[in-house]
Amino acid sequence: MNRSTFLKKLRMTIITTFRWSLALTFLIYGIAKIYPGQFSTGDYIYDSTKDSAMQLAWHFFGYSNTYNLFIAFGEITAALLLVIPKTATLGNIIYLPITVNITILDFCFEIPARSVTTLLTFMSIALLFFEYKKLKRVFFDSPVTAETSIQTGLMKKKVNIQ
DSSP: OOHHHHHHHHHHHHHHHHHHHHHHHHHHHHHHHHTTOSSOOSOOOOOTTTSOHHHHHHHHHHHOHHHHHHHHHHHHHHHHHHHSGGGHHHHHHHHHHHHHHHHHHHHHTTOTTHHHHHHHHHHHHHHHHHTHHHHHHHHTSOOOOOOEEEEOTTTOOEEEEO
16 A cells, blocks of 8 residues: 555544544434433522532523523534535534534533543544635635526527626
């Protein structure tokens, strides 16, 4: 096996591993938010002298069942899109802002999952770098316009459509 083939296989292995790791993580967390619920629910009085910042965050997010379902839907959608090769880039574009938000919350509210969410964020960013050429074509290159001539039957004039 030559070096070029090895690097291509290594690249594809890394991409596939990252995609599946990200997808499985969000699928688990998304389902956990639906049933029985990842966050605390019910009546709660926050006492800043006794309770942690994490407890405040957990009760805040647990307050609204609708918001929980919204977060779960976003995580599950990103996970499912990541598993399908043709939609993996879109899934990662959806994934990145969600995981960045979770990482920031983990640091701000002293949630112990900081190392995991930081790793997920860097894996998502790495996947975007692997897709640089594709994303560059979509977002930065000028669109290709095709010129088409149509013969009209009556007047025999050309109509250019751009």
